[in-house]
Amino acid sequence: MSPIEAAEVGAVIVFYHPDNACIERANRVGRMCRCVVVDNTPAGSAENEARPLLDPGIAYLPNGRNVGIATALNQGVAQLIADGRMFAMLFDQDSEPTEELIGELTSVLRACEQRHERVAVAGPAYEDARLRGVAPFVRFGYFRLKRVMPVGEVPLEVDFLITSGSCINLACWSEVGPMDDALFIDLVDTEWCMRAHARGYRVLGVPWVRMSHELGGKPIRAFGRNYPMHSAVRHYYLFRNVVALLKRGYVPFSWKSTELVKLPARLLIYILFIPDARKHVQMALRGLWHGLAGRMGTL
Known part of the structure; x- marks a missing residue:
């Protein structure tokens, strides 16, 4: 990313009992763009000592308890909006982001903005070796999901994206609204995408961009x-x-x-x-x- 592009985007990473690998991943993200770490680890836990291990340029917001993924994401996004960022990358602590991922997704959203297209969020296809490779994107169908294979060089219209690795266009944040705190965890991303659709925004899967991510526990x-x-x-x-x-x-x-x-x-x-x-x-x-x-x- 160029310095101008890097100034437009920030990342939110949610911690919960992070290990050293999680902290190192956050530090790598912080060297790519503005990074906000929101820590849901309960106070007094051994893992509640992340601040000294994070790079000084990373904004660290410790909650001292688990307030849920929705609230934590909202806190991080609020910080990025206060920092004047246009785009917010969202990551779980165990995701493997790259500079290419951040650059490609922000480029897609920037191009949509220039064409005056109402796009709320763009996201990559994710790879989970435990689930045998690249997961398809999803559209809603009656009584079953429609799976859309991530192929081609054109963004795909989808109905929802998983949180981690997605890039939100913050121009729509005030109209769509924040993540639903009441859900706490699970379906937070799905509900936000459905709400964005209901307000006339599109959700795009970017098939040529990949991110390594483990979905859930052991399959x-x-x-x-x-x-x-x-x-x-x-x-x-x-x-x-x-x-x-x-x-x-x-x-x-x-x-x-x-x-x-x-x-x-x-x-x-x-x-x-x-x-x-x-x-x-x-x-x-x-x-x-x-x-x-x-x-x-x-x-």
Whole structure:
């Protein structure tokens, strides 16, 4: 990136019990562009000593507790807006960003701005070796997702992007609004993209840009496919937030129909393929109940 381009973009990285590799990745990002680290590690934890290990130019915002991914991202974006940045790269602590990734995504958004196109966010295709290669982009279909292979040299219209590696056009932030704090974690990125669509903005997958990223925990093999797995607590948030979004009017029915199919399928996978099935099912059902009752925020 040129100095002018670097002055336009900043990055937000959310920490939660980071190890030394996470801190080194953040330092590398800080040498590419303005970097804000928001730390959700609880106070008193051994990993709550990140500041001395981060480069001095990195803005460090420790929360002293886990306030959720949505709130942490909002804090970081607010700092970048105050710094006068036009674009915000969002990263998980375990993602592997490159200067090419940042440069290509900001170039795509800059070109869209010059053509007066309403684009909210652009993101790369991500590679997870555990899930056998490059993941497709996704569009919503009735009762099933439509997978779009990341090929070609033209940005692809998609319905949502995962948070990590995505680049937000901050010109739309005030109109679309911040990430939904009430969701805490899970579907935060999906909901924001759906809200951006509802306000007339596009979401673009950039097929020629790749990022290494591990989605979820260790995958399990079920029904002939690899599925990224999470903790029982994450399954609570997933089920709760799905139910919460099913009740929202701007969420497209195509997504709702797919989730109504996937919810019982997920429970079946937990029962048949996870060793500690009972705990996962209990937390998922608790999430369903809280979603119906409107109990949001942290568990």
